[in-house]
Amino acid sequence: MKYGTKRGETEMVAKPKVAITWLGGCGGCDEAVVDLNEALLDVTNAVDVIFWPVALDFKYHHLEKMADGDIVLSIINGNVRNSEQEEVAKLLRKKSKLVLSFGACACFGGTPGMANFRTKDDIFNWVYRDAPTVVNPQGNYPQVKTKVDGKELTLPAFYEQVFALNQIIDVDYYLPGCPPPPDLIANAVTAVLEGKLPPKGSTLAPHKALCDSCKRNKTKPQRIAIKELKRIHEIEASPDTCFLAQGVLCLGMATRDGCGAVCIETNIPCRGCFGPVEGVKDAGAKTIAALASMLDVQNDDEMKKAMDSIDDLAGYLYRFSLPTSSLKKRRT
């Protein structure tokens, strides 16, 4: 099936409806859509954007009135941490033919997913009681329902943990990245409009690891031997040499390609925002296998020294993907 009309055509055909929304995200994914620049005009000419809270004033009740399946594509970014986000995700799922999980937060939980290393109580106590900038003498905490002047005010319920989108609703396609790059966004939208989609559940990005296309790959020695890991700010990193060869932990070997190596181009190692490569569920576990083989240690003392040089290994390996990893969250 082919949707929409080309720019300039005057034929009055109902354009396919598209919704874009942000749940637990920073807005960077919405900005990435805007970064399509002129191509965005082609997109808006081909589709009716019927919901995009960050850009236009639409209300949830507009969505509720639509028929089920009326929206051709819902592009949902951000994770699910509260009841409002869950409600919107489920409403869009009901009204949409296709749901695209857009960006690292929707696909894997993203950076905010690292909150799963803490409990809800830890977070509330820090944010509303213990942080040095907090002044809260009455010890007020946010409540789902509060009576004020005889009226009831409500807030969404804050969940115990962060969820990726597919842990809440059925997802048709995935486009990872923090944020996804314009070329992959354009490809994804075009594929939907032209009806040229891969099997359901596919990730609309390359299958191989970032190292595969990295320009620095040719500088990688045959065997990487790291005695101690360095963080990027601790060395004068060469702009052309493989980070691992410089002793800096780069996650390119266990991260899906497709980002355009924008971090590497700015001399920052890969942090893993594209998630695991095709067929891998837990990028952190796979990184351990690769990292262990690179640690050049001969005895327990050397191993201890190498281990001590790694700051917050769990946070580094699951910077974007803790909620969808095997471990998911901290047990209490």
Add this chain to the structure above:
Amino acid sequence: MSDFEPKLVCFSCRFGWGYLGDQHALSAQIKNWIPIICSGKVDATHVLDAFKHGADGVLILGCPAGECHYQDGNAESKKRILLLQKLLDACGIDPSRVRMEMSLDPEGKKIPGLVKNMSDTIKKLGPVKMV
């Protein structure tokens, strides 16, 4: 807690552990025993999968340092386990739930005892919480 029986998975290298013993008799004594060719075969993914499927502990039996049939598979596995323990700790799973023993026991007579020792330790920790 007294009726809690920990579920343990035991991976052991075929080159160093139990290859002269009666496999059937050993299998009957050791639940979830997985003989493998080199402890270096055990990936962090396998250990995490074991926990995901309800294991309370994972014991890996490898050859002594410097005696790996494949040069350094046991050393590689040890490094992986030490790194993995950091991840487990960050997620509230006691690192002692994964243990690596580097020794030799061709008859495999020590294996049931090692499994029991580890079970006793884990019994005190209780089950791994499923999330």
